Amino acid sequence: xxxxxxxxxxxxxxxxxxxxxxxxxxxxxxxxxxxxxxxxxxxxxxxxxxxxxxxxxxxxxxxxxxxxxxxxxxxxxxxxxxxxxxxxxxxxxxxxxxxxxxxxxxxxxxxxxxxxxxxxxxxxxxxxxxxxxxxxxxxxxxxxxxxxxxxxxxxxxxxxxxxxxxxxxxxxxxx
Ligand SMILES: Cc1cc2nc3c(=O)[nH]c(=O)nc-3n(C[C@H](O)[C@H](O)[C@H](O)COP(=O)(O)O)c2cc1C
Numbered sequence: 001x002x003x004x005x006x007x008x009x010x011x012x013x014x015x016x017x018x019x020x021x022x023x024x025x026x027x028x029x030x031x032x033x034x035x036x037x038x039x040x041x042x043x044x045x046x047x048x049x050x051x052x053x054x055x056x057x058x059x060x061x062x063x064x065x066x067x068x069x070x071x072x073x074x075x076x077x078x079x080x081x082x083x084x085x086x087x088x089x090x091x092x093x094x095x096x097x098x099x100x101x102x103x104x105x106x107x108x109x110x111x112x113x114x115x116x117x118x119x120x121x122x123x124x125x126x127x128x129x130x131x132x133x134x135x136x137x138x139x140x141x142x143x144x145x146x147x148x149x150x151x152x153x154x155x156x157x158x159x160x161x162x163x164x165x166x167x168x169x170x171x172x173x174x175x
Contacts, residue, residue: 001123005112006167008052012175015045022087024077024122025056026108027067029115035101035108037077037119038064039091042157045164052164054128057136057157063095065158073114073129074162077122078169086121113165124169128162135159 022041028034044055054076058065068074079086086104093100101108107120111127118125136156138147147154167173 001121001170003123003125003168003170006169006174008164008167010175011167011169012173013045018045018078018124019043021078021081022091024079024087024090024119025058025064025068026075026077026117026119027064027071028108028117029071030108030110030117031115034067034071035117036064036067036095037090037100037104037106038062038095039087040076043076048161049131051131053131053161054126054164055159055161057159059155059157061155067095068130068158068160071116073111073116073127075111075114075116075118076126076128077119078124079119079121080123083121111166112168118168124167124173126164127166127168129165130160130162132161133158 019041022039024037025040026037028036042057046053058068089104090100108117109120111118114127114129135158141147
């Protein structure tokens with residue numbers, strides 16, 4: 001995939017569209033030989049603490065949570081539309097039971113600024129470094145209906161706010 005570095009200021013992204021088309025959250029480390037992609041569609045993009053950031057939400061039962069907790073960094077990748085089957089696979093199968101990279105024929109690539117791998121097949125790779133971690137708490141919901149709607153098992157997400165250190169993408173993501 002022909003990608004180049006994009007300055008965050010030049011990032012031409014409809015973030016709702018990006019999440020609606022689903023992303024792969026990949027935890028691990030190239031050096032340690034660990035890499036597990038998981039499909040995500042919930043998240044936030046924005047600015048805080050003078051930094052461009054993303055917030056991801058990971059449920060406690062995900063294998064990915066172990067990798068996100070273990071390492072300082074992760075990547076978020078957008079795949080081309082024709083790779084929806086990979087997103088379906090990585091959103092239904094767990095790295096605890098199979099090697100998703102191998103099963104999907106994905107190619108982990110070294111990132112420029114972080115230890116976590118990107119994916120060669122991606123049209124957009126975001127290199128992210130964790131800044132803040134917290135847990136969604138039931139008692140803090142002002143609209144309690146969300147608890148039954150989204151957390152019938154009370155398996156509240158672990159949330160991570162991470163700095164977007166580098167963006168690498170194909171032309172269509174540039175203003
Ligand atoms: C479209 C879609 C979006 C998803 N978004 C999230 C998410 O934002 N957070 C989360 O914890 N799980 C999400 N999931 C579920 C995980 O991708 C799924 O449970 C996956 O198998 C976990 O893989 P792992 O055990 O290897 O981490 C999503 C699944 C799909 C299909």
